[in-house]
Amino acid sequence: MNKKIVVIGTGYVGLPAALMWAKSGATVVGVDINENVVRAINERTMLINEIELQQLMEEPQVRSNLVAQTHPASGDVFVIAVPTPVHPLKKVADITYVESAIKSICPYLKKGNLVIVESTIPPMTCRNTVKPIIEEITGLSVPNDILVAHCPERILPGNIFQEIIFNDRLIGGMNEESSQLASQIYSMFVKGNLYLTDDLTAELSKLMENTYRDVNIALANEFSMICEDLGVDAKNVINYANKHPRVNILNPGIGVGGHCIPVDPWFLKEIAPYNSRLITTARLINDEMPSRIASKIRHGVSNIDNPKIIALGATYKKNCEDIRESPALEVVKILKQDGYSIKHFDPLVPTMQYDNLMSALKNADLLVILVAHTILFQELENNQEQIKNLMRNYNILIFDQ
Numbered sequence: 579m580n581k582k583i584v585v586i587g588t589g590y591v592g593l594p595a596a597l598m599w600a601k602s603g604a605t606v607v608g609v610d611i612n613e614n615v616v617r618a619i620n621e622r623t624m625l626i627n628e629i630e631l632q633q634l635m636e637e638p639q640v641r642s643n644l645v646a647q648t649h650p651a652s653g654d655v656f657v658i659a660v661p662t663p664v665h666p667l668k669k670v671a672d673i674t675y676v677e678s679a680i681k682s683i684c685p686y687l688k689k690g691n692l693v694i695v696e697s698t699i700p701p702m703t704c705r706n707t708v709k710p711i712i713e714e715i716t717g718l719s720v721p722n723d724i725l726v727a728h729c730p731e732r733i734l735p736g737n738i739f740q741e742i743i744f745n746d747r748l749i750g751g752m753n754e755e756s757s758q759l760a761s762q763i764y765s766m767f768v769k770g771n772l773y774l775t776d777d778l779t780a781e782l783s784k785l786m787e788n789t790y791r792d793v794n795i796a797l798a799n800e801f802s803m804i805c806e807d808l809g810v811d812a813k814n815v816i817n818y819a820n821k822h823p824r825v826n827i828l829n830p831g832i833g834v835g836g837h838c839i840p841v842d843p844w845f846l847k848e849i850a851p852y853n854s855r856l857i858t859t860a861r862l863i864n865d866e867m868p869s870r871i872a873s874k875i876r877h878g879v880s881n882i883d884n885p886k887i888i889a890l891g892a893t894y895k896k897n898c899e900d901i902r903e904s905p906a907l908e909v910v911k912i913l914k915q916d917g918y919s920i921k922h923f924d925p926l927v928p929t930m931q932y933d934n935l936m937s938a939l940k941n942a943d944l945l946v947i948l949v950a951h952t953i954l955f956q957e958l959e960n961n962q963e964q965i966k967n968l969m970r971n972y973n974i975l976i977f978d979q
Protein backbone atom coordinates (compact mmCIF):
# COMPACT_ATOMS: atom_id res chain seq x y z
CA MET A 579 0.00 0.00 0.00
CA ASN A 580 1.53 3.30 -1.05
CA LYS A 581 0.82 5.42 2.03
CA LYS A 582 2.77 8.06 3.85
CA ILE A 583 2.64 7.47 7.58
CA VAL A 584 3.75 10.13 10.07
CA VAL A 585 4.51 8.66 13.50
CA ILE A 586 4.52 11.22 16.32
CA GLY A 587 6.70 9.99 19.19
CA THR A 588 9.36 7.43 18.32
CA GLY A 589 10.01 5.70 21.65
CA TYR A 590 9.32 2.11 22.70
CA VAL A 591 5.97 2.09 20.89
CA GLY A 592 6.33 4.51 17.98
CA LEU A 593 9.73 3.45 16.68
CA PRO A 594 9.06 -0.29 16.27
CA ALA A 595 5.80 0.52 14.46
CA ALA A 596 7.60 3.05 12.24
CA LEU A 597 10.22 0.41 11.40
CA MET A 598 7.58 -2.19 10.56
CA TRP A 599 5.65 0.16 8.28
CA ALA A 600 8.87 1.25 6.56
CA LYS A 601 9.83 -2.40 6.04
CA SER A 602 6.37 -3.05 4.59
CA GLY A 603 6.86 -0.39 1.94
CA ALA A 604 5.20 2.71 3.39
CA THR A 605 6.98 6.05 3.38
CA VAL A 606 7.43 6.83 7.06
CA VAL A 607 8.33 10.04 8.87
CA GLY A 608 9.24 9.51 12.52
CA VAL A 609 8.69 12.69 14.50
CA ASP A 610 10.11 13.26 17.96
CA ILE A 611 10.63 16.42 19.99
CA ASN A 612 13.79 14.86 21.42
CA GLU A 613 16.64 15.73 19.04
CA ASN A 614 18.79 12.88 20.34
CA VAL A 615 16.10 10.38 19.39
CA VAL A 616 15.81 11.90 15.91
CA ARG A 617 19.58 11.89 15.41
CA ALA A 618 19.89 8.29 16.58
CA ILE A 619 17.22 7.12 14.11
CA ASN A 620 18.78 8.98 11.19
CA GLU A 621 22.22 7.62 12.11
CA ARG A 622 20.64 4.15 12.33
CA THR A 623 21.62 3.65 15.94
CA MET A 624 19.03 1.91 18.01
CA LEU A 625 17.93 3.31 21.35
CA ILE A 626 15.97 0.18 22.21
CA ASN A 627 18.35 -2.66 22.95
CA GLU A 628 16.60 -5.48 21.07
CA ILE A 629 18.57 -7.29 18.42
CA GLU A 630 15.79 -7.87 15.87
CA LEU A 631 14.89 -4.19 15.94
CA GLN A 632 18.53 -3.27 15.39
CA GLN A 633 18.62 -5.61 12.39
CA LEU A 634 15.40 -4.09 11.08
CA MET A 635 16.98 -0.65 11.21
CA GLU A 636 19.66 -1.86 8.79
CA GLU A 637 17.29 -3.33 6.21
CA PRO A 638 17.43 -1.57 2.81
CA GLN A 639 13.65 -0.97 2.75
CA VAL A 640 13.83 0.70 6.16
CA ARG A 641 16.90 2.71 5.20
CA SER A 642 15.16 4.16 2.17
CA ASN A 643 11.64 4.55 3.61
CA LEU A 644 12.19 5.92 7.12
CA VAL A 645 13.38 9.38 8.00
CA ALA A 646 13.18 11.10 11.38
CA GLN A 647 12.70 14.78 12.16
CA THR A 648 11.64 17.04 15.00
CA HIS A 649 8.57 18.53 13.31
CA PRO A 650 5.55 16.84 11.68
CA ALA A 651 5.00 16.65 7.93
CA SER A 652 1.99 16.11 5.71
CA GLY A 653 0.93 12.51 5.14
CA ASP A 654 -1.99 10.12 4.77
CA VAL A 655 -1.95 8.62 8.24
CA PHE A 656 -0.79 10.15 11.55
CA VAL A 657 0.03 7.85 14.45
CA ILE A 658 0.26 9.29 17.95
CA ALA A 659 2.62 7.32 20.24
CA VAL A 660 3.58 9.83 22.93
CA PRO A 661 3.67 9.24 26.71
CA THR A 662 0.55 9.28 28.88
CA PRO A 663 1.88 9.26 32.43
CA VAL A 664 -0.06 9.57 35.64
CA HIS A 665 0.49 12.52 37.97
CA PRO A 666 2.82 11.16 40.70
CA LEU A 667 0.78 12.48 43.62
CA LYS A 668 -2.74 13.12 42.34
CA LYS A 669 -2.78 9.85 40.34
CA VAL A 670 -4.72 11.40 37.49
CA ALA A 671 -3.89 11.03 33.80
CA ASP A 672 -1.56 13.55 32.23
CA ILE A 673 -2.70 13.75 28.62
CA THR A 674 -0.85 16.95 27.81
CA TYR A 675 1.59 15.06 25.53
CA VAL A 676 -1.34 13.73 23.49
CA GLU A 677 -2.92 17.16 23.35
CA SER A 678 0.26 18.82 22.10
CA ALA A 679 0.97 15.99 19.62
CA ILE A 680 -2.53 16.39 18.15
CA LYS A 681 -2.11 20.18 18.00
CA SER A 682 1.24 19.75 16.24
CA ILE A 683 -0.25 17.71 13.38
CA CYS A 684 -3.29 19.94 12.83
CA PRO A 685 -1.55 22.30 10.35
CA TYR A 686 -0.74 19.24 8.17
CA LEU A 687 -4.15 17.53 8.27
CA LYS A 688 -6.18 17.24 5.07
CA LYS A 689 -9.64 15.86 4.41
CA GLY A 690 -9.51 12.04 4.27
CA ASN A 691 -6.48 11.72 6.57
CA LEU A 692 -6.57 9.16 9.37
CA VAL A 693 -5.32 9.92 12.90
CA ILE A 694 -4.52 6.82 14.95
CA VAL A 695 -3.91 7.16 18.68
CA GLU A 696 -1.66 4.31 19.86
CA SER A 697 -0.89 5.89 23.23
CA THR A 698 -2.84 4.41 26.14
CA ILE A 699 -5.51 6.99 26.92
CA PRO A 700 -8.29 7.53 29.47
CA PRO A 701 -11.81 6.57 28.36
CA MET A 702 -13.47 9.22 26.17
CA THR A 703 -10.17 10.85 25.13
CA CYS A 704 -10.89 10.38 21.41
CA ARG A 705 -14.33 11.93 21.79
CA ASN A 706 -13.62 14.64 24.38
CA THR A 707 -10.04 15.66 23.54
CA VAL A 708 -8.84 14.48 20.11
CA LYS A 709 -12.02 15.36 18.20
CA PRO A 710 -12.55 18.89 19.61
CA ILE A 711 -8.87 19.87 19.19
CA ILE A 712 -8.81 18.79 15.54
CA GLU A 713 -12.18 20.38 14.77
CA GLU A 714 -11.31 23.66 16.42
CA ILE A 715 -7.89 24.08 14.79
CA THR A 716 -8.60 22.70 11.31
CA GLY A 717 -12.29 23.53 10.88
CA LEU A 718 -12.73 19.97 9.56
CA SER A 719 -15.20 17.55 11.07
CA VAL A 720 -14.24 14.37 12.98
CA PRO A 721 -14.77 11.58 11.98
CA ASN A 722 -16.38 12.59 8.68
CA ASP A 723 -13.49 14.64 7.23
CA ILE A 724 -10.68 13.45 9.47
CA LEU A 725 -10.89 9.79 10.42
CA VAL A 726 -9.85 8.88 13.96
CA ALA A 727 -9.15 5.50 15.56
CA HIS A 728 -7.70 4.30 18.85
CA CYS A 729 -5.46 1.28 18.24
CA PRO A 730 -3.77 0.54 21.56
CA GLU A 731 -0.40 -1.18 21.67
CA ARG A 732 0.19 -4.39 23.63
CA ILE A 733 3.91 -4.99 23.14
CA LEU A 734 6.16 -6.24 25.91
CA PRO A 735 9.60 -4.60 26.12
CA GLY A 736 12.19 -7.36 25.72
CA ASN A 737 10.11 -9.10 23.04
CA ILE A 738 8.88 -6.19 20.96
CA PHE A 739 9.64 -7.54 17.51
CA GLN A 740 7.64 -10.76 17.97
CA GLU A 741 4.77 -9.08 19.76
CA ILE A 742 4.26 -6.21 17.37
CA ILE A 743 3.77 -8.71 14.54
CA PHE A 744 1.93 -11.59 16.18
CA ASN A 745 -0.22 -10.00 18.90
CA ASP A 746 -3.91 -9.59 18.20
CA ARG A 747 -4.90 -5.95 17.98
CA LEU A 748 -7.90 -3.75 18.60
CA ILE A 749 -8.90 -1.25 15.96
CA GLY A 750 -11.27 1.25 17.56
CA GLY A 751 -12.54 3.60 14.88
CA MET A 752 -14.76 6.60 15.62
CA ASN A 753 -16.75 5.40 12.61
CA GLU A 754 -16.72 2.41 10.30
CA GLU A 755 -14.51 4.12 7.71
CA SER A 756 -11.89 4.93 10.36
CA SER A 757 -11.81 1.30 11.50
CA GLN A 758 -11.56 0.00 7.94
CA LEU A 759 -8.67 2.26 6.96
CA ALA A 760 -6.79 1.69 10.25
CA SER A 761 -7.23 -2.03 9.76
CA GLN A 762 -5.64 -1.80 6.30
CA ILE A 763 -2.72 0.13 7.76
CA TYR A 764 -2.02 -2.47 10.47
CA SER A 765 -2.53 -5.41 8.17
CA MET A 766 0.62 -4.23 6.39
CA PHE A 767 2.64 -6.03 9.08
CA VAL A 768 0.39 -7.50 11.79
CA LYS A 769 -0.14 -11.25 11.52
CA GLY A 770 -2.34 -11.49 14.63
CA ASN A 771 -6.09 -10.93 14.40
CA LEU A 772 -7.38 -7.38 13.97
CA TYR A 773 -10.60 -6.84 15.90
CA LEU A 774 -12.63 -3.90 14.63
CA THR A 775 -14.60 -2.02 17.27
CA ASP A 776 -15.27 1.58 18.37
CA ASP A 777 -12.87 4.04 20.04
CA LEU A 778 -14.39 3.91 23.54
CA THR A 779 -14.44 0.11 23.61
CA ALA A 780 -10.78 0.06 22.56
CA GLU A 781 -9.84 2.64 25.21
CA LEU A 782 -11.59 0.66 27.95
CA SER A 783 -10.31 -2.69 26.78
CA LYS A 784 -6.67 -1.57 26.86
CA LEU A 785 -7.06 -0.18 30.37
CA MET A 786 -8.81 -3.32 31.58
CA GLU A 787 -6.02 -5.55 30.21
CA ASN A 788 -3.42 -3.85 32.41
CA THR A 789 -5.80 -3.48 35.34
CA TYR A 790 -6.46 -7.23 35.23
CA ARG A 791 -2.71 -7.84 35.48
CA ASP A 792 -2.32 -5.35 38.31
CA VAL A 793 -5.19 -6.74 40.39
CA ASN A 794 -3.95 -10.31 39.97
CA ILE A 795 -0.41 -9.35 40.96
CA ALA A 796 -1.82 -7.57 44.03
CA LEU A 797 -3.74 -10.72 44.92
CA ALA A 798 -0.53 -12.77 44.77
CA ASN A 799 1.34 -10.13 46.79
CA GLU A 800 -1.38 -9.99 49.44
CA PHE A 801 -1.42 -13.77 49.68
CA SER A 802 2.37 -13.81 50.07
CA MET A 803 1.98 -11.56 53.14
CA ILE A 804 -0.57 -13.95 54.67
CA CYS A 805 1.81 -16.86 54.08
CA GLU A 806 4.76 -14.93 55.46
CA ASP A 807 2.94 -14.24 58.72
CA LEU A 808 2.27 -17.97 58.99
CA GLY A 809 5.86 -18.89 58.14
CA VAL A 810 4.84 -20.67 54.93
CA ASP A 811 6.46 -20.47 51.49
CA ALA A 812 3.88 -18.61 49.38
CA LYS A 813 5.29 -19.78 46.05
CA ASN A 814 4.98 -23.38 47.12
CA VAL A 815 1.34 -22.87 48.12
CA ILE A 816 0.59 -21.02 44.88
CA ASN A 817 2.17 -23.83 42.93
CA TYR A 818 -0.22 -26.30 44.57
CA ALA A 819 -3.24 -24.00 44.21
CA ASN A 820 -2.47 -23.68 40.50
CA LYS A 821 -2.92 -27.43 40.11
CA HIS A 822 -6.64 -26.61 40.16
CA PRO A 823 -7.79 -26.62 36.53
CA ARG A 824 -9.38 -23.16 36.72
CA VAL A 825 -6.86 -21.38 38.95
CA ASN A 826 -3.85 -19.44 37.71
CA ILE A 827 -2.38 -17.33 40.50
CA LEU A 828 0.56 -15.13 39.51
CA ASN A 829 3.89 -14.95 41.31
CA PRO A 830 4.27 -12.45 44.14
CA GLY A 831 7.08 -9.95 43.64
CA ILE A 832 8.65 -6.72 44.77
CA GLY A 833 5.95 -4.52 43.26
CA VAL A 834 4.78 -3.51 39.81
CA GLY A 835 6.72 -1.34 37.41
CA GLY A 836 7.00 -0.26 33.81
CA HIS A 837 5.26 2.35 31.81
CA CYS A 838 1.82 0.72 31.77
CA ILE A 839 0.58 -1.54 34.56
CA PRO A 840 1.18 0.83 37.51
CA VAL A 841 -0.27 3.72 35.50
CA ASP A 842 -3.28 2.56 33.52
CA PRO A 843 -5.57 1.40 36.40
CA TRP A 844 -5.55 4.98 37.70
CA PHE A 845 -7.25 6.09 34.46
CA LEU A 846 -10.19 3.83 35.31
CA LYS A 847 -10.22 5.07 38.90
CA GLU A 848 -10.31 8.66 37.64
CA ILE A 849 -13.33 8.11 35.43
CA ALA A 850 -15.23 5.90 37.90
CA PRO A 851 -14.02 6.70 41.44
CA TYR A 852 -16.93 4.99 43.20
CA ASN A 853 -16.88 1.83 41.13
CA SER A 854 -13.18 1.12 41.29
CA ARG A 855 -12.56 0.12 44.91
CA LEU A 856 -10.87 -3.18 44.08
CA ILE A 857 -8.75 -1.53 41.40
CA THR A 858 -7.62 1.20 43.80
CA THR A 859 -6.82 -1.23 46.60
CA ALA A 860 -4.77 -3.40 44.24
CA ARG A 861 -2.79 -0.34 43.13
CA LEU A 862 -2.09 0.58 46.76
CA ILE A 863 -1.02 -2.97 47.65
CA ASN A 864 1.41 -3.12 44.75
CA ASP A 865 2.77 0.36 45.42
CA GLU A 866 3.38 -0.64 49.03
CA MET A 867 5.54 -3.65 48.13
CA PRO A 868 8.90 -1.82 47.80
CA SER A 869 8.66 -0.53 51.36
CA ARG A 870 7.80 -4.03 52.59
CA ILE A 871 10.80 -5.42 50.74
CA ALA A 872 12.98 -2.66 52.21
CA SER A 873 11.83 -3.77 55.70
CA LYS A 874 12.87 -7.34 54.95
CA ILE A 875 16.30 -6.14 53.85
CA ARG A 876 16.65 -4.06 57.03
CA HIS A 877 15.74 -7.15 59.00
CA GLY A 878 18.40 -9.14 57.07
CA VAL A 879 21.16 -6.87 58.38
CA SER A 880 19.65 -5.94 61.72
CA ASN A 881 22.46 -7.55 63.73
CA ILE A 882 25.31 -5.91 61.77
CA ASP A 883 26.81 -2.49 62.52
CA ASN A 884 27.02 -0.26 59.45
CA PRO A 885 26.15 -3.06 57.04
CA LYS A 886 27.28 -2.87 53.45
CA ILE A 887 24.53 -3.97 51.06
CA ILE A 888 24.80 -4.74 47.36
CA ALA A 889 21.56 -4.81 45.35
CA LEU A 890 21.35 -6.45 41.94
CA GLY A 891 18.69 -5.79 39.30
CA ALA A 892 17.18 -2.40 38.64
CA THR A 893 14.77 -2.88 35.76
CA TYR A 894 11.03 -3.18 36.21
CA LYS A 895 11.07 -6.83 35.16
CA LYS A 896 13.62 -9.47 34.35
CA ASN A 897 15.59 -9.72 31.11
CA CYS A 898 14.82 -6.22 29.86
CA GLU A 899 16.65 -2.91 30.19
CA ASP A 900 13.64 -0.71 30.97
CA ILE A 901 13.89 0.96 34.39
CA ARG A 902 10.73 3.06 34.17
CA GLU A 903 8.64 2.99 37.37
CA SER A 904 10.87 0.18 38.58
CA PRO A 905 10.07 -1.07 42.11
CA ALA A 906 13.71 -2.20 42.44
CA LEU A 907 14.82 1.44 42.20
CA GLU A 908 12.21 2.33 44.81
CA VAL A 909 13.52 -0.31 47.25
CA VAL A 910 17.06 1.05 46.95
CA LYS A 911 15.85 4.63 47.26
CA ILE A 912 14.02 3.83 50.51
CA LEU A 913 17.10 2.16 52.02
CA LYS A 914 19.35 5.03 50.97
CA GLN A 915 16.93 7.50 52.56
CA ASP A 916 17.21 5.42 55.74
CA GLY A 917 20.98 5.96 55.66
CA TYR A 918 22.04 2.45 54.60
CA SER A 919 25.20 1.95 52.57
CA ILE A 920 23.79 0.28 49.48
CA LYS A 921 25.23 -0.01 45.97
CA HIS A 922 23.02 -0.95 43.04
CA PHE A 923 24.04 -2.75 39.83
CA ASP A 924 22.29 -4.17 36.80
CA PRO A 925 24.03 -6.01 33.96
CA LEU A 926 21.37 -4.89 31.46
CA VAL A 927 21.41 -1.19 32.32
CA PRO A 928 24.49 0.34 30.71
CA THR A 929 24.63 3.31 33.11
CA MET A 930 24.80 1.08 36.18
CA GLN A 931 28.50 0.17 35.93
CA TYR A 932 28.09 -3.54 36.37
CA ASP A 933 31.83 -3.97 35.73
CA ASN A 934 32.45 -2.55 39.21
CA LEU A 935 30.36 -5.24 40.94
CA MET A 936 33.20 -7.48 42.06
CA SER A 937 35.14 -4.67 43.70
CA ALA A 938 31.93 -3.44 45.36
CA LEU A 939 31.33 -6.88 46.83
CA LYS A 940 34.50 -6.64 48.88
CA ASN A 941 33.51 -6.78 52.57
CA ALA A 942 29.79 -6.68 51.73
CA ASP A 943 27.36 -8.07 54.29
CA LEU A 944 24.32 -8.73 52.16
CA LEU A 945 23.70 -9.38 48.48
CA VAL A 946 20.11 -8.66 47.47
CA ILE A 947 18.66 -9.82 44.18
CA LEU A 948 15.72 -7.64 43.22
CA VAL A 949 15.32 -8.65 39.57
CA ALA A 950 16.06 -12.17 38.38
CA HIS A 951 17.74 -11.59 35.01
CA THR A 952 18.83 -14.93 33.57
CA ILE A 953 22.33 -13.59 32.94
CA LEU A 954 22.57 -12.44 36.54
CA PHE A 955 21.97 -15.90 37.94
CA GLN A 956 24.41 -17.42 35.47
CA GLU A 957 27.12 -14.98 36.53
CA LEU A 958 26.44 -15.48 40.23
CA GLU A 959 26.68 -19.21 39.79
CA ASN A 960 29.89 -18.97 37.78
CA ASN A 961 31.52 -16.63 40.32
CA GLN A 962 30.08 -18.09 43.51
CA GLU A 963 33.41 -18.95 45.13
CA GLN A 964 34.93 -15.58 44.34
CA ILE A 965 31.87 -13.80 45.75
CA LYS A 966 31.98 -15.89 48.94
CA ASN A 967 35.61 -14.93 49.44
CA LEU A 968 35.01 -11.27 48.78
CA MET A 969 32.02 -10.75 51.08
CA ARG A 970 32.44 -10.22 54.81
CA ASN A 971 29.21 -12.13 55.44
CA TYR A 972 27.94 -14.36 52.65
CA ASN A 973 24.21 -13.59 52.87
CA ILE A 974 21.96 -13.55 49.85
CA LEU A 975 18.31 -12.49 49.72
CA ILE A 976 16.46 -13.29 46.50
CA PHE A 977 13.16 -11.52 46.03
CA ASP A 978 12.24 -11.84 42.39
CA GLN A 979 12.27 -15.34 40.91
Ligand SMILES: NC(=O)c1ccc[n+]([C@@H]2O[C@H](COP(=O)([O-])OP(=O)(O)OC[C@H]3O[C@@H](n4cnc5c(N)ncnc54)[C@H](O)[C@@H]3O)[C@@H](O)[C@H]2O)c1
Binds near residue numbers: 732
Ligand atom coordinates in the same frame (compact mmCIF):
# COMPACT_ATOMS: atom_id res chain seq x y z
N1 LIG B 1 6.42 0.89 26.45
C1 LIG B 1 5.48 -0.02 26.38
O1 LIG B 1 5.76 -1.19 26.55
C2 LIG B 1 4.05 0.33 26.02
C3 LIG B 1 3.19 -0.72 25.72
C4 LIG B 1 1.88 -0.42 25.38
C5 LIG B 1 1.45 0.91 25.37
N2 LIG B 1 2.32 1.92 25.71
C6 LIG B 1 1.82 3.29 25.65
O2 LIG B 1 2.35 3.92 24.49
C7 LIG B 1 2.57 5.31 24.73
C8 LIG B 1 4.00 5.66 24.42
O3 LIG B 1 4.84 4.94 25.30
P1 LIG B 1 6.37 4.71 25.01
O4 LIG B 1 6.79 3.62 25.92
O5 LIG B 1 6.63 4.59 23.56
O6 LIG B 1 6.98 6.11 25.51
P2 LIG B 1 8.46 6.64 25.24
O7 LIG B 1 8.73 7.62 26.31
O8 LIG B 1 9.39 5.50 25.03
O9 LIG B 1 8.35 7.40 23.85
C9 LIG B 1 7.56 8.51 23.64
C10 LIG B 1 8.30 9.48 22.74
O10 LIG B 1 7.41 10.55 22.43
C11 LIG B 1 8.19 11.72 22.32
N3 LIG B 1 7.28 12.87 22.40
C12 LIG B 1 6.64 13.39 23.46
N4 LIG B 1 5.83 14.41 23.09
C13 LIG B 1 5.96 14.54 21.75
C14 LIG B 1 5.39 15.38 20.78
N5 LIG B 1 4.49 16.32 21.10
N6 LIG B 1 5.76 15.24 19.49
C15 LIG B 1 6.68 14.31 19.14
N7 LIG B 1 7.26 13.46 20.02
C16 LIG B 1 6.89 13.57 21.31
C17 LIG B 1 9.20 11.60 23.44
O11 LIG B 1 10.32 12.44 23.21
C18 LIG B 1 9.53 10.11 23.39
O12 LIG B 1 10.67 9.85 22.58
C19 LIG B 1 2.14 5.55 26.18
O13 LIG B 1 0.81 5.96 26.19
C20 LIG B 1 2.27 4.17 26.80
O14 LIG B 1 1.43 4.03 27.92
C21 LIG B 1 3.61 1.65 26.01
